[in-house]
Amino acid sequence: MPQFLADPNPRLATNDHSLAKTMAEASYQVGIYAGDITGHIEDITKRIADQTELLSAITVETEEMTNANAGIAVSAQALRSEANTITDRMSEAQAAIKQALNDALAFAGDKDRLAANLPALRDALGRINRASRKFDEVAFLRESLVQRVTSIADSTAKNRELCEYIFEELAQVNEAEQATRTDSENVSGMCMHLSDLSAELYYTIVASGVKTADTPFIEAVMDTARQVTEAIENAVDQGEIGLETLFDENYVQMPDIQPPKYTTRWLPLIEKLVPPICEPVSTITPEVVLCTVTDRNGYMPVNNLRWSHPPTDDPVWNATYSRQRIRHRDRISLRISQSTKPFLVMVFRRQLGDRVQVLRDVSAPVIIKGRLWGNVRMLILIKTETIDYILKQMDIHRAIAKVRAIEAERPDEEDEDQGMVLEEAAFVPSPSRIQAFPRKFCVHHAGRLVIIDNNRIQLFYAKDRLVFIQTDDGKAYPIRSTLSELEEKLDSNQFTRCHRNYIVNIDQVEYLNNWFNRGYIIILKGSAKTEVPVSRMFVKRLKKYIEFE
Numbered sequence: 165m166p167q168f169l170a171d172p173n174p175r176l177a178t179n180d181h182s183l184a185k186t187m188a189e190a191s192y193q194v195g196i197y198a199g200d201i202t203g204h205i206e207d208i209t210k211r212i213a214d215q216t217e218l219l220s221a222i223t224v225e226t227e228e229m230t231n232a233n234a235g236i237a238v239s240a241q242a243l244r245s246e247a248n249t250i251t252d253r254m255s256e257a258q259a260a261i262k263q264a265l266n267d268a269l270a271f272a273g274d275k276d277r278l279a280a281n282l283p284a285l286r287d288a289l290g291r292i293n294r295a296s297r298k299f300d301e302v303a304f305l306r307e308s309l310v311q312r313v314t315s316i317a318d319s320t321a322k323n324r325e326l327c328e329y330i331f332e333e334l335a336q337v338n339e340a341e342q343a344t345r346t347d348s349e350n351v352s353g354m355c356m357h358l359s360d361l362s363a364e365l366y367y368t369i370v371a372s373g374v375k376t377a378d379t380p381f382i383e384a385v386m387d388t389a390r391q392v393t394e395a396i397e398n399a400v401d402q403g404e405i406g407l408e409t410l411f412d413e414n415y416v417q418m419p420d421i422q423p424p425k426y427t428t429r430w431l432p433l434i435e436k437l438v439p440p441i442c443e444p445v446s447t448i449t450p451e452v453v454l455c456t457v458t459d460r461n462g463y464m465p466v467n468n469l470r471w472s473h474p475p476t477d478d479p480v481w482n483a484t485y486s487r488q489r490i491r492h493r494d495r496i497s498l499r500i501s502q503s504t505k506p507f508l509v510m511v512f513r514r515q516l517g518d519r520v521q522v523l524r525d526v527s528a529p530v531i532i533k534g535r536l537w538g539n540v541r542m543l544i545l546i547k548t549e550t551i552d553y554i555l556k557q558m559d560i561h562r563a564i565a566k567v568r569a570i571e572a573e574r575p576d577e578e579d580e581d582q583g584m585v586l587e588e589a590a591f592v593p594s595p596s597r598i599q600a601f602p603r604k605f606c607v608h609h610a611g612r613l614v615i616i617d618n619n620r621i622q623l624f625y626a627k628d629r630l631v632f633i634q635t636d637d638g639k640a641y642p643i644r645s646t647l648s649e650l651e652e653k654l655d656s657n658q659f660t661r662c663h664r665n666y667i668v669n670i671d672q673v674e675y676l677n678n679w680f681n682r683g684y685i686i687i688l689k690g691s692a693k694t695e696v697p698v699s700r701m702f703v704k705r706l707k708k709y710i711e712f713e
Contacts, residue, residue: 359496363510371506381526381542382507385455388445389528389540392457395437396532405433407533415463415491422479425489426463434465442540443468451544453523457530459538462492462501478708500527501539511546520652522546601655605633607641614641618658622688623696624650624667636672638692660705662686662698670709 370376399405410433415426438457446455446468454471458464466472467488475486492498496512510525524544530537605616620635626647632640645653651661662668668686677685679697684706686696698706 359510359512360499363508366509367505367507370509378509378524378526381452381544382509382528384445384448385526385540385542386507386528388441388455388542389530391441392438392540393530393532395441396433396530396537399433399437400532405430407535410532410537411535413461415461418489421475421482423483423490425475425486426491427489428463428465431465431489438466439468442466445542453521453543453545455540455542457538457540458492458497458501460501460536462494462497464488464490464492496525500525500541502536503527503539504529504531504536602653605643607633607643609641616641618655618669619671621669622672622690622694623669624659625696626665634694636690638690638694660702660709662696662702662706664699666696668696673710676710 370378370382396410400407400410409429412429415428418425418427434457442455442457446452454468456464456467465488471485471487473485475482492501494512496510500508500510507526507528510527511522512525513520513522524546525541526544527539527541529539603618605618605621607614607616616633616635620637622634622636624643624647625632625634630642631645631647631650632642634640647661647665647667650667651659654667658671659667659669668688672688672690673686674689674693675687676698677687679685683700683703684698686698688694688696
């Protein structure tokens, strides 16, 4: 195992050993808090960005409504003008009919011709009279039309004023959210600085020779980085790859895969060299989540077997079980990937599928021919129930030696064992098997504890800072949980988030109606026909459960 560098400051070595451990624990806890807060702030910033996008869409819709209202008002004015023209023409026609009647009456005054033409005259007068009455009817309809158009024009003018008011309000909300986003980024930056300081202090203490629970992990990572460095440099020396290709930063995105995956010119070599070195280290203790490499730009070309399954059409599944060939662009990952210290220990918070984890990242650099290529990284799950975890010694040296001894003793069985590992890794249980979901909820009601089966639950909703369960009989029960917590607990095959205030039971959906801004309204089963909005940002999630034509 590699030896840690001695700290250049001799005074630190003379300090009390227990004080050094206390400082290590304090710096470690600060790192946990800073990393967790940074993760929360980044989540908030992302949500603000999503809300800002939604507000922008609403603003566009409002502008379109305003323009449409203006168009309706103009069309109504034109229609009213045309109606007036029709009235004028009808007045002229009526005048002509009256003149024809007068002429007919004058014609009827000739007694000699009256008797002979009386039938024809009577018929002509009847037709003129009927036509005149029809014109009266048209005139009445015209007046009614004018009144309706006037009412539409007045309503449109009011709607236009309201849209303009809403537009102004949206602009103010957007400005406030932008300011909040800036503040969140500033807070995140300060937390990042605090995390850097705690990591630097922790590094100084551990590098001075103080043993902590991380010491075995640090030694294992440094040894793994040494092996990766030797393997890559041997490949360079033997002409398998040139330095220009090895340090190429052209990441080519693979088509039709979400989250995005990338390839590089040096990917085949890393896929051949790194997994045999990192895979055994990734299983030395249950707390180790993974052990792999990232280049200096946060690109993770390979991962361990359990996280390296072929991508599917499900982005959520891919984000959890197909995590090779991906790029980490967050600030903590980039700082870790660009570190040249002999080792580095940092704490960060990440979302893995529908779970949030707080992890400890132990890394060591891979320096090829004097240039930083990347880092070997080991992620270790932090168990919050273990308060004194940083001081708890873990003997993993024996585990590492045992794994390597087994590999050395069974060279003939390597292919067979590897096949068995691949076969076991090929079977990944569905999300419903990975996590045990609650099937019933217990709530307080009328002095009793009421048990509610999931199949009876129509939805969970938030109102007035409280969260309620609504059952199929229309009753509502308050529960002590947030919608975000419920979203993590519930079976995603049965329940889905459709709005920031609603989680709906898909089995309770009866039909949908179109809604504003390309969203939908869910109508639930039952006599109440409860309506639940589906906002635009959740429509894609809904389409995973319901096939749309």
